[in-house]
Amino acid sequence: MNRLRITLAQIDFVVGRIEGNRDRILEIIKDARQREVDLVLFPELCLTGYPPEDLL
Numbered sequence: 001m002n003r004l005r006i007t008l009a010q011i012d013f014v015v016g017r018i019e020g021n022r023d024r025i026l027e028i029i030k031d032a033r034q035r036e037v038d039l040v041l042f043p044e045l046c047l048t049g050y051p052p053e054d055l056l
Contacts (some may be wrong), residue, residue: 007037015049022047 009028013021025042032040045051 004039005035005037006039006041007032009040009042009046011043011046013046013049015051017049018047021049022027029044 002036006036007028011024011028013036028042036038043050
């Protein structure tokens with residue numbers, strides 16, 4: 001049977017720091033590839049940070 005390796009990325013992302021959050025996401029994905037992870041799950045709003053109302 002094939003196995004699926006999943007990683008949960010529960011990281012504190014910074015509100016409004018879109019480029020920095022993106023870079024952190026890419027680092028996590030790169031690390032996951034090295035560990036042969038098949039799927040990385042990120043929290044909602046990880047790119048913009050939470051809450052998005054602060055950006056309006």
